[in-house]
Amino acid sequence: MSTTTYTVKGMTCGHCVSSVKEEVGEVAGVTKVEVDLASGLLTVDSDGPVDPAKIAAAVEEAGYALAGRS
Numbered sequence: 380m381s382t383t384t385y386t387v388k389g390m391t392c393g394h395c396v397s398s399v400k401e402e403v404g405e406v407a408g409v410t411k412v413e414v415d416l417a418s419g420l421l422t423v424d425s426d427g428p429v430d431p432a433k434i435a436a437a438v439e440e441a442g443y444a445l446a447g448r449s
Contacts, residue, residue, distance in 0.1 A: 380410075380424065380425070380426065380427075381424070381425050381426075381427055381428055381429070382422060382423070382424050382425075383422075383423050383425075383429070383431075383434075383448065384420055384421065384422050384423075384448070385420070385421040385423070385431075385434060385438075385445050385446075385447065385448050386418075386419050386420060386421070386445065386446040386447045386448075387399060387414070387419050387420075387421050387438055387443050387444070387445060387446065388419060388443065388444055388445075388446040389442070389443040389444060390414070390416055390419060390443055391416075392416070393416065395416070395441075395442075395443065396414045396416050398441040398442060398443075399412075399414050399421060399437075399438055399441045399443060400412045400413075400414050401441070402437040402438065402440045402441040403421065403423060403434060403437045403438065403441075405437065406429060406433050406434060406437050407429075407433075408425045408426050408427060408429045409423055409424070409425050409429060410424050410425055410426060411423075411424035412424075419446070421434075421438070421445075431448060
């Protein structure tokens with residue numbers, strides 16, 4: 380199991396959080412998604428390593444952008 384944290388920029392409300400969770404949750408291998416609106420943190424649990432480009436694409440599909448990864 381793998382956990383990776385990203386920072387999402389542009390989220391302003393609960394709907395933003397829901398959109399990001401839904402899109403990232405559809406990425407193959409992702410088992411759990413947590414989003415904190417106040418900090419912009421996106422925590423992704425997965426069965427194994429997930430290509431960060433796939434996470435970025437999912438976040439962009441939701442209408443937002445990644446500011447970074449930690």
